[in-house]
Amino acid sequence: MTAYPDSLSRLVESLKRLPGIGTKTAERLAFHLIKLSDEDAMDLARAIRDVKQNLTKCSVCFNFTERDPCPICADAQRDKSIVCVVEQPKDLMAFEKAGAFKGVYHCLLGHIALLEGIGPEDLTIDALLKRARQGGIREIILATNPDLEGEGTAVYLRDALAEVAKQKGIRLTRIARGVPAGAEIENVSSAILSDALSGRQTFGG
């Protein structure tokens, strides 16, 4: 087998360090990159460098930001008394895109997954407890993913926050589970339908 040219091999090896990218995908991406215009390729190389050099974590909510605190935490218009707790900055971005939330956030930077060796101490839970103890918060919404690890993390947070919530009068809530907007009942899983039934609410009357 004749090897790839050196610079191409190095590019494929670099791409393979991205999570979830195997040899085949790395090779396909590399061939795409070769075909980019020089300008677009240089832009991308610069963008990768810039993002590593400029992006830091907000010391309040742990969102990615170029300024600390981040624009959301620094925004006087946001309601600091409601904190939405998410697993990752990308979950925060999803809520921001939905535009339905005007409070502030707390990014855990992961979820508890003991089998993978991720315990509560690997997340930003201590910082969340500290925020709760400082006062001024009336609700903490647990918005971890509706999956095994996300639910487990929500249960852990509920217990960890119980004492300070009682002391400070903070309401702990969990985002609703149910049928997703736009779905057809006949096509959703029974787990979703069970959630939708057990979470049913009074309607009119």
Next chain:
Amino acid sequence: MTAYPDSLSRLVESLKRLPGIGTKTAERLAFHLIKLSDEDAMDLARAIRDVKQNLTKCSVCFNFTERDPCPICADAQRDKSIVCVVEQPKDLMAFEKAGAFKGVYHCLLGHIALLEGIGPEDLTIDALLKRARQGGIREIILATNPDLEGEGTAVYLRDALAEVAKQKGIRLTRIARGVPAGAEIENVSSAILSDALSGRQTFGG
């Protein structure tokens, strides 16, 4: 909607210029890139820059290379009298990985697709005709893809090469179509089975 931090937006925009990468995939890749170690991220940025700066096309076969002619064309051990014509350098790499071919190559850099505005003049067909006319070639294997465009391109090449092939005594061949090694007959498509039947060869006796 609160925008991404600037450097993150620029990274997402840069990634979206890659063919076949939409907003969702670009965002997922960007979040992966943020999580890379500083060293791995800088390596990737450097690898992208290097590949654009160092990689050129072989003036003989149009494979990607850092030296001209490429290591395959420059290799005295390779049989220059058999030329395998492929669509893209990645097809050449696939043949090299298979290790079954000891001749040299010619990369067309695409296939004829008139509906997409890609005509014969957009490929390296003139250079292939020139190589054929220079002499020293006894066989040209047409190894374009076994799909509509690849077959069409092979037919076009057969006609375009007919005259010089006759003059110079060059044999034109096409790679075999049939059942893929390792496949189960019951699971392959009828198009594949038709190919396998019409291409059948004498076996023993």
